Amino acid sequence: MASTAPRARVSPPALAVHSERKRARSPPASGSAVRCSYAGNGAPRGYHRRWQNPAGAPGRVYQRQGSQKYGVPTRRWVLAEESSTSDRDACTIMSYNILADNNVQNHPDLYLEVPWDAMRWDSRRRLIFGEIRHWDPDLVCLQEVDRFRDISTEMNNRGYESRFKGRTGDAKDGCATFWKSKRLCLLDEDSIDFSEYNLRNNVAQIFVFELNRTQKLVVGNIHVLFNPKRGDVKLGQIRMLLEKANTLAEKWGGIPIVLAGDFNSTPDSAIYKFLSTKKLDISLHDRRQLSGLASSEFALYDLCSLLKYQWSDDEMRTATGSSNVTVAKHPLKLFSSYAMLKGNSNNRGHHGEPLATSYHKKFLGTVDYLWYTAGLECSRVLDTLPVGALRRTRGLPTREIGSDHLPIVAEFVFTESTEDDSNQEDESDQDEESEQEATRSHHTYFSSDTDISDEAS
Structure with a gap:
């Protein structure tokens, strides 16, 4: 259910060039995030606590008096080395998996090391809003x-307007998108209920916004299926999002696209390769290995270039859209915002992606991304925390971090349209991934049991 009544759809205009209204990009935040402290894990349920109500700084943590404290590093902006478009309209986008309260109750095994009071919704809610x-x-x-x-x-x-798209079936959560009504005007929208396509009960949202009455862009928001064994479903969901986002962008004259969300796939995975290179030969991969979340992946990845895996007609149709096609393709030339800006080796992997955006009992790694197309430039990103600092927490959330994911944030500026040569396909029969890189993944999967419920985060 949306929080506001749906607006009448606006018909897409004929192609026209709008006069640019320039806005100086705000300087990077000097101090970045509020410094937090980490309280020691574990507290008996009978422990009486008293919460302090701080008078104000956003992001301030409510924490129990007398608890032991550990420093949490400050998150800082990483700026693009060069930006010829710094005086143009800028749009800052956050992607954040906030950990559904229902999932906390259904999957306590993922949060065994988390203090009991840090799991309470009222505590996590304050931290999430603070971020x-x-x-x-x-x-x-x-x-x-x-x-x-x-x-x-x-x-x-x-000052935010919003839309919500809930999952179907027994699931109680969904995706929600919020935008500042003073800066962004909603022109068009679409959504995907993947259950209508036999792709489980996940959902996605797609919007067309106009920024400051001058620039238009498409924004997509998705939470991909978690189940590590169902790489065919994950690939099918992502492929459908890309196709529908492209259709909406073309409807409005080929405007740029930003895709945000929890893709439940690591940077070393075949699905990441699909996103970044526009195609993937699924016959070179086991569907249980496509997302990089399965613990056995390290042992098998170096064999990928030598093996031809068997896919059923149904699995192939789910992944590629056709039962007799083994190569999945999508129409977008995508760039990952974090991979495009050089970060610190303490929290970046060899792909340039963060080493970790999520941490719980069974997983430490990156699954959250902000992808974008030509027509935009990423001018800065909010760097993530070093893996060492995350490990010291022994698992998220904490009394200072409200979810088992970290929010990722990127600022985008509009650029002049340029001819995109990305339609030139590489006709090689080899999946370039073959994959000396992929044998050195930076994520860690802590359990050999991959038979995990689809409802887990």
């Missing part, structure tokens, strides 16, 4: 939202 208030993004794409009324009330009070 959003502090970074003040123009657009916020949330996943695992099952307390939409709580969140939308707070966001509406801060």
